[in-house]
Amino acid sequence: MRTERNLTRLDRVFARLDREPERPANIDVPKMSRHRVVLFGATLAFYVAIVWAVAITSWLVRFDWQVMFFRPYQQWPEIHAFLDYYVVLGQRGPTAVMVAAWLGWRSWRQHTLRPMLTLGASLLLLNITVGAAKLGMGRLGPHYAITIGSNEMGLGGDIFPSGHTANAVVTWGILAYLASTPRARRWLSALSAVTSLGVGLTTVYLGTHWLSDVLLGWAAGLLILLALPWCEPLIARAETGLFTLRDAWRARRGRAVPAPAEAPVGSPVGAPVLVKQSVPVDEEAPARGVVPTARPPRAPVYLAPGPHTTRSERTPVTPVGSRRPPHPDRVARTTTTTSSARPLTGG
Numbered sequence: 603m604r605t606e607r608n609l610t611r612l613d614r615v616f617a618r619l620d621r622e623p624e625r626p627a628n629i630d631v632p633k634m635s636r637h638r639v640v641l642f643g644a645t646l647a648f649y650v651a652i653v654w655a656v657a658i659t660s661w662l663v664r665f666d667w668q669v670m671f672f673r674p675y676q677q678w679p680e681i682h683a684f685l686d687y688y689v690v691l692g693q694r695g696p697t698a699v700m701v702a703a704w705l706g707w708r709s710w711r712q713h714t715l716r717p718m719l720t721l722g723a724s725l726l727l728l729n730i731t732v733g734a735a736k737l738g739m740g741r742l743g744p745h746y747a748i749t750i751g752s753n754e755m756g757l758g759g760d761i762f763p764s765g766h767t768a769n770a771v772v773t774w775g776i777l778a779y780l781a782s783t784p785r786a787r788r789w790l791s792a793l794s795a796v797t798s799l800g801v802g803l804t805t806v807y808l809g810t811h812w813l814s815d816v817l818l819g820w821a822a823g824l825l826i827l828l829a830l831p832w833c834e835p836l837i838a839r840a841e842t843g844l845f846t847l848r849d850a851w852r853a854r855r856g857r858a859v860p861a862p863a864e865a866p867v868g869s870p871v872g873a874p875v876l877v878k879q880s881v882p883v884d885e886e887a888p889a890r891g892v893v894p895t896a897r898p899p900r901a902p903v904y905l906a907p908g909p910h911t912t913r914s915e916r917t918p919v920t921p922v923g924s925r926r927p928p929h930p931d932r933v934a935r936t937t938t939t940t941s942s943a944r945p946l947t948g949g
Contacts, residue, residue: 631716632779634831642828649821653739656762656814659753666812667751670744674807685804692766692801697773698725705780715841717780723833724772727826732768735822736760744809764811764819770798771823779827798823 632638655662675682690696698721705717741762742754755762774797778790802816811819 631834632831638828638831642825645821645824645828649818649825652814652818652821656741656753657755659751662814663753664751666744666814669806669813670747670809673809675809678807682808685807689766689801689804689808691774691797692770692805694725694765694769694773697769701773701776704777708780715844716837719837719840720780720830720833721776723837724776724826724830727829727833728768728772728823731826732763732765732819732822735763735818736765741812741815743815744812761811762815762818763822764802764805764815766805766811767798767802767816767819768823768826770794770801771820772826774798775823775827779830 652662702718702721705721708717709715737760739762740756740758740760742748742757742759743761746759747754748757771794774794775791778787778794781787781790798820802811802819805811806813806816
């Protein structure tokens with residue numbers, strides 16, 4: 603009795619990877635629902651409130667200075683080496699390369715450009731909005747602060763909002779945004795939130811950002827993720843246009859396939875057609891006196907009908923003629939056997 607082996611989780615993963623790339627029948631594209639609009643409005647109000655609180659030098663700025671004077675990197679020096687590496691999860695270059703590699707593989711497997719186009723749109727919005735806010739407010743960081751208690755705005759800095767924090771929110775949050783199932787979206791949302799929270803607090807620990815910079819960076823990144831459904835129609839049109847250009851490029855580069863040679867009259871359907879290869883005149887072999895004859899075709903071998911029999915039950919077959927292949931230069935030997943018939947005489 604034949605039993606099938608139970609597939610493990612790893613076997614199912616490799617079986618999924620071995621399948622041919624195919625485009626999903628129904629791609630779940632997030633819509634700009636009422637709930638998302640409410641979250642977008644609340645996050646935008648929080649963004650404006652943080653900017654206003656820093657601009658008027660409120661209690662938030664005083665708290666920034668208190669945290670800076672506390673110097674967390676001196677209070678807990680044993681975790682400094684680890685956090686120096688952890689903060690890389692918020693740098694735009696390394697994180698963009700890692701996420702782009704994963705989303706590029708997904709694009710190839712699913713025959714869709716939406717993951718890569720969505721990542722490109724989110725990074726473009728991140729560079730425009732966060733970069734404009736940094737240059738517009740010009741706040742100096744804790745290491746370059748001049749006047750104690752001031753907001754350090756308008757002095758040519760580029761620290762407000764935190765680019766590390768906003769980049770961590772967008773780069774890791776895009777994985778949750780593009781998740782294919784609700785369960786994966788929940789788990790990836792929690793993971794990206796914890797990662798971006800840790801990156802923001804790490805910059806405060808290292809003294810490279812004020813606490814208010816981190817708060818504004820979280821709000822800036824979340825605004826981009828919440829606004830992505832508004833970009834989905836443009837992403838769909840860009841994908842369609844790129845596929846159209848690809849098809850047109852392939853059509854221009856494609857060569858016409860030559861028509862097959864016609865079979866001779868009377869030949870059976872499906873019979874192979876011999877194509878004579880042209881040889882240049884200067885490379886043609888010199889004519890010889892003896893033209894070798896072509897080897898006669900080998901007779902087809904047919905299997906004997908009937909059920910399979912053992913070797914002992916088969917009838918021995920003696921080959922007829924010589925088993926050596928014919929050769930054009932070989933002269934057939936003629937053996938003359940002279941036998942004299944003797945008369946039979948009885949004794």
